Amino acid sequence: MSPPGIAILGAGIFAKEAHLPAIASLGRSNVELKAVYSRSEKSAEQLAVDAQGILKLDAPPTVYHDENKDSNLDILLARKDISAVIIALPIVTQPSIIRKSLASGKHVLSEKPVAPDVAAGIDLIREYNENFKGKGLIWRVAENWEVEPGYHAAADIIKAGKIGKVTSFNARVVNHVPKDSKWYKTPWRTIPDYQGGFLLDGGVHTIAALRVILPSPMVSLSGYASLNLSYLAPQDTINAVVKSKDGSHGIVELTWGAPVLSRASEAQKGISITGTEGWIWIEQTTIGDGQQIFRVTVKVSEKNEKGEEIGETKVVLDEPVKGVEEELRRFLNAIGGEDDGFGDPYGALKDVAFIQAALNSNGAPIDLEKLVEY
The missing domain is CATH 3.40.50.720 (NAD(P)-binding Rossmann-like Domain)
Structure with missing residues (x-):
């Protein structure tokens, strides 16, 4: 065939x-x-x-x-x-x-x-x-990002109960987009005729990753959006507080408007998930041969026979970047x-809904589930 x-x-x-x-x-x-x-x-x-x-x-x-x-x-x-x-x-x-x-x-x-x-x-x-x-x-x-092996590895660890019940999470993306960037030079990105600019174009990646990793869907958001670099209109920065259906909550920070390169290069970027027994940190990095990977670091409480905490155990998994x-x-x-x-359009709609809600919230809570009802 x-x-x-x-x-x-x-x-x-x-x-x-x-x-x-x-x-x-x-x-x-x-x-x-x-x-x-x-x-x-x-x-x-x-x-x-x-x-x-x-x-x-x-x-x-x-x-x-x-x-x-x-x-x-x-x-x-x-x-x-x-x-x-x-x-x-x-x-x-x-x-x-x-x-x-x-x-x-x-x-x-x-x-x-x-x-x-x-x-x-x-x-x-x-x-x-x-x-x-x-x-x-x-x-x-x-x-x-919905199908990156690194994010699926993190999701599997959480599903297996390795860090206990998820209580909180944090996602941080910090980017500096100069005017000579190959991405900014793309005409339809330079003068976007859609909401959010780079926040919509790139921000949906992070939300898709959270959608895969978190054991419970995000249902409510309260946030603020702003423009820090005038040439990245209409907005380039989002800060949002989020609640999931299971009661866990988190902070999502997205910006393409860092004022200088060092603000982006020196920031600790990635996704952390905290549970009752430990936590997970996922970051994209480069290893010695130039290969791009997602590094998943898992740290959990180590206890003795009496159930007393005596330290931590650490496991590091490296998964290749191969989502495309x-x-x-x-x-x-x-x-x-x-x-x-995976790749279902309705799942991708939820990612757009998150960005849209964050752009329009201005501090007021928005029901993410209601936003995608049809």
């Missing part, structure tokens, strides 16, 4: 630096890149050249773009040998392309966030459930009938 033929829609940084390597890691026996699309011919052609090199293809995938009606997206989506698409386009563009792709009978893996806001996400999910899901079409959201490869593998498995539920 031949591998599924796919196309990448979007020729930006992430398509080249993340999706192409993920396709390469899975191998041509599992997936075959047949086409690439971008609004401009130049960017599509460059991605095709990059794909040929990274995937070691005999010839570049076919190029499609909007500068010629004979090679536009509609022509690509009409191809019978392409069964699925990866959509990596600007946030406000994606919903219409998701709809168009599903209507063309293609399975869809669309980059996070699921939509620019909760209302648009609900409309999109409702339309998928009513018109396309029953036809066997798979739509998953490419949220790589994992999300693609799981997407392909879902197409093949083995769906594990």
Whole structure:
């Protein structure tokens, strides 16, 4: 049986630096890149050249773009040998392309966030459930932190009761985005026409990680949002206090507006989970060979036969950063009938809801569950 033929829609940084390597890691026996699309011919052609090199293809995938009606997206989506698409386009563009792709009978893996806001996400999910899901079409959201092995390792430790009952948590992201950053130079990020700017684009990652790690869903939020670097409008910083359904609570700190690089580079960034018997710390770091990993450090109370605390035990797990490869593998498995539920659009909607609530709370509590009802 031949591998599924796919196309990448979007020729930006992430398509080249993340999706192409993920396709390469899975191998041509599992997936075959047949086409690439971008609004401009130049960017599509460059991605095709990059794909040929990274995937070691005999010839570049076919190029499609909007500068010629004979090679536009509609022509690509009409191809019978392409069964699925990866959509990596600007946030406000994606919903219409998701709809168009599903209507063309293609399975869809669309980059996070699921939509620019909760209302648009609900409309999109409702339309998928009513018109396309029953036809066997798979739509998953490419949220790589939801499937990172490091976060799943932490979740498994908590589920096994190793740190006791979870009582509190903290997530801290501190970034400095200079004007010469390759991410800031992306036109649709420079002048965003969606809520939150980098907070929506990047912040959903952290919320997805918490969604996987915590044993109970986050249900209430009270927070504040602000703009610290004027060129990162509309907001670049969120601080929120959160409550989970099981009564545990935590603090989520997200900023892309650190004033100088040292504020970001010297900050202790990561996720901590505290329980009645110990705690877990998860951070992304680089090991000696340059490999990016998630390091999971577990410290638990050590007790004697009388139940008296006599110290701590420490366990450190290193898991490779491979979320983009994992999300693609799981997407392909879902197409093949083995769906594990990860990448579900409704889960991704909850991540958007958290960011939206934090942007609009201004100190007032917001019911996160009610926000995503439909």
